[in-house]
Amino acid sequence: xxxxxxxxxxxxxxxxxxxxxxxxxxxxxxxxxxxxxxxxxxxxxxxxxxxxxxxxxxxxxxxxxxxxxxxxxxxxxxxxxxxxxxxxxxxxxxxxxxxxxxxxxxxxxxxxxxxxxxxxxxxxxxxxxxxxxxxxxxxxxxxxxxxxxxxxxxxxxxxxxxxxxxxxxxxxxxxxxxxxxxxxxxx
Numbered sequence: 001x002x003x004x005x006x007x008x009x010x011x012x013x014x015x016x017x018x019x020x021x022x023x024x025x026x027x028x029x030x031x032x033x034x035x036x037x038x039x040x041x042x043x044x045x046x047x048x049x050x051x052x053x054x055x056x057x058x059x060x061x062x063x064x065x066x067x068x069x070x071x072x073x074x075x076x077x078x079x080x081x082x083x084x085x086x087x088x089x090x091x092x093x094x095x096x097x098x099x100x101x102x103x104x105x106x107x108x109x110x111x112x113x114x115x116x117x118x119x120x121x122x123x124x125x126x127x128x129x130x131x132x133x134x135x136x137x138x139x140x141x142x143x144x145x146x147x148x149x150x151x152x153x154x155x156x157x158x159x160x161x162x163x164x165x166x167x168x169x170x171x172x173x174x175x176x177x178x179x180x181x182x183x184x185x186x187x
Contacts, residue, residue: 110178
């Protein structure tokens with residue numbers, strides 16, 4: 001079990017488990033030495049260095065200000081980490097028993113990232129430095145440094161899961177997570 005899993009598991013709502021491919025990816029990241037602890041907690045990335053060049057996993061992320069404890073939907077979401085420098089986060093979503101990967105941006109946009117753990121890993125391996133809006137997923141990454149930093153992770157994802165990492169991602173239309181959040185929040 002990874003250090004990330006050890007720290008995150010006690011905070012999982014009933015009925016939600018961490019997908020095995022995600023745990024395998026975290027084990028790879030930790031084996032590369034990409035995890036670190038500072039005064040703000042534990043952080044894990046699929047790339048080396050201190051600069052944010054993609055997702056930053058952290059068991060310390062919170063739904064505060066978005067979904068409060070006791071509110072409908074709170075128990076169906078697990079924050080996994082930051083996906084943009086402005087505080088946008090990726091989460092596990094328990095969609096009526098199906099685990100999906102979703103995003104909540106800092107400005108309130110809610111969008112589906114992937115329907116499975118392997119697809120989520122494929123997405124982050126592309127090399128997007130920031131995922132603040134769903135529209136950015138339809139084009140190639142903008143930062144060559146992020147694409148290069150994620151090359152070893154991209155190769156690992158392709159070899160480990162026998163899959164291909166595309167040049168850019170796609171968006172869901174209509175977006176089921178956006179629809180779900182809108183129905184709960186009245187947006």
